[in-house]
Structure formats: structure tokens, C-alpha cells
Amino acid sequence: MTQKNVLGTPLQACCMSPITGFYRDGFCHVGADDIGVHAVCIEATADFLEFSKAVGNDLSTPNPDHHFPGLNPGDRWCLCASRWQQAFEANAAPFVILESTSEHALVYADLMNLKRYALDVDVNELLDDLKRNV
Secondary structure (H helix, E strand, C coil), rough: CEECCCCCCCCCCCEEEEEECCCCCCCCCCCCCCCCCCEEEECCCCCHHHHHHCCCCCCCCCCCHCCCCCCCCCCCCEHHHHHHHHHHHHHCEEEEEEHHHEHHHHHHHHHHHHHEEEEECHHHHHHHHHHHCC
């Protein structure tokens, strides 16, 4: 699967340990059968994991039946784009890795908002973006 990230460059791996992605290949690839659009590569925070559990998506408890190890703060994971947007609106958004976030995330989340939480964004580029949008 050749897909692009939100920056328009080739999608990079998100995480191999724990192995993530809808297809469990380490990438946030999105295909027709991924109705959840697991497009956003996040680095989990304690606040986000608490928020997610509170809204009914417990990502911190292991679920061996679904080969899910449970996440801890600092773990990277391909998150549903709509869940990231929901967390953003609740001021509980996790960090984002843009190079590993599928362009399909842009249907749900604005690039500027993703960049605000990005671990791999150049601060000067972000400041330039903010100035252009004022």
C-alpha cells in the first residue's frame, strides 16, 4: 500500500512495538475495510488515555482476544481520526507524528490542529503557519 502522510510525503511507520495499524503492519494505512479510519499516529499521554477510557474506548487495558497489549503513556498507536478530533475538542488530544499520519486523517482533523500537537514539526514552520492564519 503506497499512501501519503498529511505532509504529502510517503507514509512512514508509526510503531512496531506494540505493533499498530488497522492492518497490524506498523503503519497507519487506511483501506476500504477500515471503517474507523485508523489514520493518526499518536504518542499516548496519561490525560489522553484517561479521556479515551471515559468516553468508552479503553486503550490502556490489554485485550488478548484482539491482540491488543494495552497502551501506556509514551506508546505510539494508530488512532481513529474521529477519536483524535474528539480528544482535540475536549482539550485531551495526544501528541501526533505527522510523517506517520495518513492523509486520510484530514477528512476529520485540520492540519494546523494536528501540527499543534506534532512531535515532528519544525517550530519555525508552525509559527509561520500561525502567522499566515491570523
